[in-house]
Amino acid sequence: MVTIRPGVPAIHFAFSELQQSVRTAIEKICARFGDDYWLKRDSDGEFPEEFYRACAADGWLGVCIPQAFGGSGLGVSEAAVMMQAVTASGAGLSGASAIHMNIFGLNPVVVYGTEEQKRRMLPPVAAGKEKACFAVTEPNAGLETAKLQTRAERRGDVYVISGAKIWISTAQVADKMLILTRTAPATAGDKPTAGLSLFYTALDRRYVEVREIEKMGRKAVDSNQVFIDGLPVPAEDRIGEDGRGFEYILHGLNPERILVAAEAIGLGRAALARATAYAKERVVFGRPIGQNQAIQHPLAECWMELEAAELMMLKAAWQYDNGMACGPAANAAKYLAAEAGFKACQTAVATHGGYGYAKEYHVERYFREIMIPKLAPVSPQLILCFIAERVLGLPKSY
Numbered sequence: 172m173v174t175i176r177p178g179v180p181a182i183h184f185a186f187s188e189l190q191q192s193v194r195t196a197i198e199k200i201c202a203r204f205g206d207d208y209w210l211k212r213d214s215d216g217e218f219p220e221e222f223y224r225a226c227a228a229d230g231w232l233g234v235c236i237p238q239a240f241g242g243s244g245l246g247v248s249e250a251a252v253m254m255q256a257v258t259a260s261g262a263g264l265s266g267a268s269a270i271h272m273n274i275f276g277l278n279p280v281v282v283y284g285t286e287e288q289k290r291r292m293l294p295p296v297a298a299g300k301e302k303a304c305f306a307v308t309e310p311n312a313g314l315e316t317a318k319l320q321t322r323a324e325r326r327g328d329v330y331v332i333s334g335a336k337i338w339i340s341t342a343q344v345a346d347k348m349l350i351l352t353r354t355a356p357a358t359a360g361d362k363p364t365a366g367l368s369l370f371y372t373a374l375d376r377r378y379v380e381v382r383e384i385e386k387m388g389r390k391a392v393d394s395n396q397v398f399i400d401g402l403p404v405p406a407e408d409r410i411g412e413d414g415r416g417f418e419y420i421l422h423g424l425n426p427e428r429i430l431v432a433a434e435a436i437g438l439g440r441a442a443l444a445r446a447t448a449y450a451k452e453r454v455v456f457g458r459p460i461g462q463n464q465a466i467q468h469p470l471a472e473c474w475m476e477l478e479a480a481e482l483m484m485l486k487a488a489w490q491y492d493n494g495m496a497c498g499p500a501a502n503a504a505k506y507l508a509a510e511a512g513f514k515a516c517q518t519a520v521a522t523h524g525g526y527g528y529a530k531e532y533h534v535e536r537y538f539r540e541i542m543i544p545k546l547a548p549v550s551p552q553l554i555l556c557f558i559a560e561r562v563l564g565l566p567k568s569y
């Protein structure tokens with residue numbers, strides 16, 4: 172027996188009034204930042220500060236932060252509608268990643284923080300006064316989080332953090348970081364992920380060197396190597412109990428997969444819209460290219476696959492917001508959305524022929540950006556392993 176929010180039918184395919192109003196409001200903001208704005212950010216690599224400020228000014232950065240701490244207290248479903256509208260506008264991952272961390276990144280503080288921490292940490296993020304980054308991945312650990320080596324050593328009321336992280340997005344512009352570190356060896360607990368602790372603390376550049384990674388796409392939102400050398404962190408910046416950081420991070424992983432799925436679907440839709448418009452306009456051999464089935468059918472497939480991925484994503488969001496287990500749906504949504512988004516972006520480039528390779532048609536930018544939801548925050552292979560083991564009950568393969 173499942174419990175659902177009062178007044179919400181168990182199967183309901185229409186957006187609520189609230190969700191529609193979220194989408195309309197976000198579309199209105201995004202309309203001020205056209206494709207040329209994003210193309211420029213993609214070439215100059217500047218953080219899209221104007222877009223970030225516009226979202227902050229209308230209160231959207233705190234969409235999932237409780238009202239008591241400066242946010243709107245809405246669900247992941249509404250945040251997914253929002254992020255999908257951002258990428259679908261043509262802002263793509265450049266737009267979504269600029270605000271992604273504000274939207275759900277501080278969930279561990281919302282769920283496991285003390286009252287004092289929530290009061291101190293959440294309002295500046297909801298208001299867009301502070302930017303945060305999320306520092307988990309390490310060069311020597313990859314997807315095997317239990318192998319994290321960055322250490323936080325307790326010295327009285329202070330922890331001292333040293334180590335190296337990689338791929339940390341927005342670390343060039345962030346004021347704060349949510350960082351997972353080792354406070355005890357993996358052998359200290361009953362699981363290898365025991366002994367990891369979570370901190371939300373100032374990114375003090377006197378102790379932290381941030382080196383940008385030149386990457387394939389999304390140049391406007393930096394990703395970095397981060398070297399930490401003796402960063403002092405007050406004990407009151409530790410979230411929850413010592414050694415239980417991995418559990419806290421896990422809690423936020425499913426909603427993050429849902430949001431990434433929403434972002435991939437939106438970007439896929441942006442690509443599909445451009446491809447369809449081009450297929451109607453471009454005349455070769457005396458007819459629009461879109462009159463050829465070899466052009467039509469891949470576009471029709473993309474539409475169907477994006478729709479199907481969206482249903483899975485909304486199911487996962489609905490499960491999460493209603494307090495149900497959503498791991499299988501959230502993982503499946505992220506996988507399916509990334510695949511569907513990727514196919515749509517690739518098809519959009521192909522539909523444009525040679526022009527698909529030119530920056531002014533924008534689809535090559537989408538194509539580069541759609542690789543991110545394919546690769547991160549978890550790879551497609553590990554999602555398949557999760558479904559095989561946890562849903563189908565097959566033996567663990569690694």
Ligand SMILES: Cc1cc2nc3c(=O)[nH]c(=O)nc-3n(C[C@H](O)[C@H](O)[C@H](O)COP(=O)(O)OP(=O)(O)OC[C@H]3O[C@@H](n4cnc5c(N)ncnc54)[C@H](O)[C@@H]3O)c2cc1C
Nearest residue numbers: 305306307308313314338339340394547548550552553569
């Ligand atoms: C643009 C970008 C932004 C990012 N931003 C952040 C961020 O802000 N914060 C952060 O902490 N991290 C961030 N990441 C890191 C991202 O989450 C990792 O890249 C991702 O988790 C994969 O880790 P890895 O690259 O070390 O892959 P690895 O762990 O080295 O894996 C490499 C490949 O081997 C495969 N593989 C490994 N083991 C198995 C197995 N047992 N079975 C099958 N296949 C296997 C994987 O699926 C993958 O395809 C970002 C990455 C990118 C590209």
